[in-house]
Amino acid sequence: MLALIPLLPLGGFLVNAFIGRRLPKSVSGGLATALMAVSFVISVMQVLALAAMPPENRQINQLLFNWIAVGDFTLDLALRLDALSAVMILVVTGIGSLIHLYSTSYMHEETDADFARFFSYLNLFCFFMLMLVLGSNVLVMFVGWEGVGLCSYLLIGFYYQKQSAADAAKKAFVVNRVGDFAFILGALLLVVTFNSLDFNTMALAAKAMPVETGFGTLSLITLLMFIGATGKSAQIPLYTWLPDAMEGPTPVSALIHAATMVTAGVYMIGRNAMLFEHAPMTLQIVAVVGAATALFAGTIGLVQNDIKRVLAYSTVSQLGYMFLAMGVGAYGAGIFHLYTHAFFKACLFLGSGAVIHALHGEQDIRKMGGLKKHIPITYWTFVIASVAIAGVPLLSGFFSKDEILFETFVEGHQLLWVVGAVTSLLTATYMWRLVHLTFHGEERFGHSEAHGHDDHHAPAQPAIQAHGHSGAHGHGAPHDAPWPMATALVVLAVGSIVAGYVNVPHAVGGHANLHEWLKPVFNATNCGQEVTTGGLAGLAIAECTPIEERSGDHTALELTLMGVSSLLAFAGILLATLLWLKNRQIPARLAAQYPGVHRLLLNKYYVDELYDATIVQPIKVMSTEGLWRGFDVKVVDGAVNGAGYLVSGVSVVLRLLQNGSVKTYAASMFVGAVAVLAYYLWR
Amino acid sequence: MPLGHYLVLSGLLFAIGTAGVFLRRNLITLLLSVELMLNAVNLAFVAFGRQWGAVDGQIITFFVMTVAAAEAAVGLALVIGLFRHRESLNPEAFTSLKW
Numbered sequence: 120m121l122a123l124i125p126l127l128p129l130g131g132f133l134v135n136a137f138i139g140r141r142l143p144k145s146v147s148g149g150l151a152t153a154l155m156a157v158s159f160v161i162s163v164m165q166v167l168a169l170a171a172m173p174p175e176n177r178q179i180n181q182l183l184f185n186w187i188a189v190g191d192f193t194l195d196l197a198l199r200l201d202a203l204s205a206v207m208i209l210v211v212t213g214i215g216s217l218i219h220l221y222s223t224s225y226m227h228e229e230t231d232a233d234f235a236r237f238f239s240y241l242n243l244f245c246f247f248m249l250m251l252v253l254g255s256n257v258l259v260m261f262v263g264w265e266g267v268g269l270c271s272y273l274l275i276g277f278y279y280q281k282q283s284a285a286d287a288a289k290k291a292f293v294v295n296r297v298g299d300f301a302f303i304l305g306a307l308l309l310v311v312t313f314n315s316l317d318f319n320t321m322a323l324a325a326k327a328m329p330v331e332t333g334f335g336t337l338s339l340i341t342l343l344m345f346i347g348a349t350g351k352s353a354q355i356p357l358y359t360w361l362p363d364a365m366e367g368p369t370p371v372s373a374l375i376h377a378a379t380m381v382t383a384g385v386y387m388i389g390r391n392a393m394l395f396e397h398a399p400m401t402l403q404i405v406a407v408v409g410a411a412t413a414l415f416a417g418t419i420g421l422v423q424n425d426i427k428r429v430l431a432y433s434t435v436s437q438l439g440y441m442f443l444a445m446g447v448g449a450y451g452a453g454i455f456h457l458y459t460h461a462f463f464k465a466c467l468f469l470g471s472g473a474v475i476h477a478l479h480g481e482q483d484i485r486k487m488g489g490l491k492k493h494i495p496i497t498y499w500t501f502v503i504a505s506v507a508i509a510g511v512p513l514l515s516g517f518f519s520k521d522e523i524l525f526e527t528f529v530e531g532h533q534l535l536w537v538v539g540a541v542t543s544l545l546t547a548t549y550m551w552r553l554v555h556l557t558f559h560g561e562e563r564f565g566h567s568e569a570h571g572h573d574d575h576h577a578p579a580q581p582a583i584q585a586h587g588h589s590g591a592h593g594h595g596a597p598h599d600a601p602w603p604m605a606t607a608l609v610v611l612a613v614g615s616i617v618a619g620y621v622n623v624p625h626a627v628g629g630h631a632n633l634h635e636w637l638k639p640v641f642n643a644t645n646c647g648q649e650v651t652t653g654g655l656a657g658l659a660i661a662e663c664t665p666i667e668e669r670s671g672d673h674t675a676l677e678l679t680l681m682g683v684s685s686l687l688a689f690a691g692i693l694l695a696t697l698l699w700l701k702n703r704q705i706p707a708r709l710a711a712q713y714p715g716v717h718r719l720l721l722n723k724y725y726v727d728e729l730y731d732a733t734i735v736q737p738i739k740v741m742s743t744e745g746l747w748r749g750f751d752v753k754v755v756d757g758a759v760n761g762a763g764y765l766v767s768g769v770s771v772v773l774r775l776l777q778n779g780s781v782k783t784y785a786a787s788m789f790v791g792a793v794a795v796l797a798y799y800l801w802r
Numbered sequence: 803m804p805l806g807h808y809l810v811l812s813g814l815l816f817a818i819g820t821a822g823v824f825l826r827r828n829l830i831t832l833l834l835s836v837e838l839m840l841n842a843v844n845l846a847f848v849a850f851g852r853q854w855g856a857v858d859g860q861i862i863t864f865f866v867m868t869v870a871a872a873e874a875a876v877g878l879a880l881v882i883g884l885f886r887h888r889e890s891l892n893p894e895a896f897t898s899l900k901w
């Protein structure tokens with residue numbers, strides 16, 4: 120039963136990949152969507168079955184077959200559903216189904232073959248993602264890990280005739296390979312250390328080990344795995360591929376580059392929480408990298424002008440939050456944010472897709488504005504998701520973000536808390552900048568075609584009427600999302616509102632259900648024997664003791680911090696309204712006043728250029744001059760050609776023997792015969 | 803007659819044939835010399851057969867005679883072909899079949 124969850128999308132992939140081009144769109148897209156929906160229903164049933172079990176052994180295992188058996192090392196291809204993977208499969212299949220539904224409408228203008236290709240990739244992605252989260256050991260996870268990377272490559276490069284899309288796909292793949300290499304090294308080191316790759320076995324073995332005070336084996340393993348996570352989850356220093364990945368179709372950005380694949384790194388740390396818990400140095404690095412990424416990406420997001428790129432940097436920033444949570448040991452909070460983020464970020468991306476759809480491919484927010492009355496459904500869902508991500512109280516983002524900030528503060532990382540709080544202000548600001556520039560203010564779209572490139576003033580209304588022939592896909596007034604897109608948007612918007620209520624903190628009278636649900640996973644089942652030595656002993660015990668006791672001490676603090684971050688959220692929204700709606704000349708004046716800073720942000724801190732100069736170009740030069748013109752031409756070709764020259768040189772001498780004279784040949788035969796006879800006679 | 807006499811004669815004939823192959827400048831004479839060498843060998847076979855009272859020597863001889871007849875036919879045909887091509891019977895004129 121468990122295996123059906125990933126196998127259904129795989130079936131959809133096979134059908135669409137092989138006969139999809141001959142099927143009408145309604146069949147290929149409908150099949151892919153229906154299979155995901157069935158997979159979601161099965162997931163819900165399985166999770167309900169899981170919930171019915173006693174908390175200390177909530178696990179459903181399914182052994183598919185024994186994969187590797189070498190000596191005393193065995194590895195199964197097995198699936199395991201526990202509290203953590205339950206959250207993930209619900210997110211993947213649930214949001215995946217909605218995005219499939221959305222795509223049936225969004226991709227409708229493609230040809231039948233491209234349409235089927237799109238859905239086959241999308242289904243294949245879901246299969247690999249489900250293998251990643253359901254795998255019971257590192258290798259199965261790694262298969263999924265690589266598979267989602269492949270699908271990400273295929274989908275970013277979906278419009279492969281477009282140079283920028285093909286380049287972005289390649290970049291994503293190559294950057295991911297850098298991280299994957301570290302991940303492989305980490306996995307190999309795990310085999311050496313634990314002689315097993317099963318998550319349960321490793322967690323129990325790690326639990327028995329002392330917490331490392333210096334930089335030991337566990338620290339190295341976890342650091343390598345974290346480097347893998349920085350590639351997949353777009354953290355410093357390997358985040359550069361994610362903004363470029365926006366070249367892919369928008370539903371892909373929503374599914375892969377916001378809701379699911381990029382959170383794989385966070386999931387991986389949660390899955391190996393016991394290992395990370397015993398490597399405090401790595402955890403420190405994770406926390407710092409996460410916080411730095413959150414702030415860094417947030418500042419870039421503030422000045423970008425492409426609607427999807429703003430969301431991409433926002434995703435990087437929010438992933439930074441999740442890693443910050445993981446790094447301070449608040450695994451539950453990190454997974455909680457992963458879960459709420461999936462709703463509002465998928466909603467935002469799908470909303471941006473609806474905007475782009477409505478404007479026939481326009482992505483520059485400087486050429487939007489005033490869309491509110493044209494596309495109300497998109498507008499309202501987008502606003503709800505923006506409010507949620509900004510952290511306005513009572514929506515999902517508020518609960519998860521506050522919890523991360525609170526845990527960061529309580530675990531004693533006040534400096535990181537400040538970074539997180541500033542980022543939270545930035546998040547609210549850039550999201551509302553996006554909302555204002557896209558939906559509010561004057562209309563700046565449509566007239567560039569009619570009146571040349573005069574895209575700043577002039578009443579837009581006549582221009583739109585001039586385009587008046589409003590067929591379903593004609594160049595008429597922006598039209599709102601058709602029903603499949605609207606359904607997905609509305610469901611996700613509702614999710615953005617209510618998703619946070621599964622984990623209302625105790626401080627405001629909730630029960631922190633998600634924490635209770637996830638706790639056995641992070642503590643390796645039983646809380647009885649906690650590690651009592653080493654630097655993190657106190658923390659480990661704190662994790663273990665029922666949350667009521669700890670929050671008893673901190674209710675006041677938690678409420679204070681909640682108040683602070685709520686204020687920050689409102690301040691951010693207010694700031695954005697002031698700067699980009701009421702007083703649009705202020706940002707321009709600021710940009711003019713600090714041209715250096717503005718250019719630095721607009722060019723994304725020149726990180727791509729830096730990587731190009733320090734890594735890409737040296738590798739290119741080394742490959743061209745050293746490996747190609749040096750080794751390949753001189754050594755490899757030299758050896759092959761040299762062998763040829765040697766043979767022809769020797770044969771210049773040898774061919775003198777073959778002069779064509781029959782008598783010479785007869786003489787040599789005679790001499791040979793005499794020599795053979797002589798040998799036998801005098802032997 | 804002892805075997806030795808036959809073998810000496812056979813050896814002499816073979817030597818004459820060999821010398822002919824190396825020394826004469828006419829392709830037809832060359833073929834004749836080759837025939838001489840074959841018949842020297844035939845003589846040796848027959849002599850051995852008589853010495854050991856076995857028919858094998860004579861059987862082999864028949865084979866050699868058959869092959870020699872075929873060889874003479876093919877050889878003479880080639881010689882005619884070559885002569886038509888080059889107007890010469892000197893073996894040194896035919897050296898173009900090389901590398």
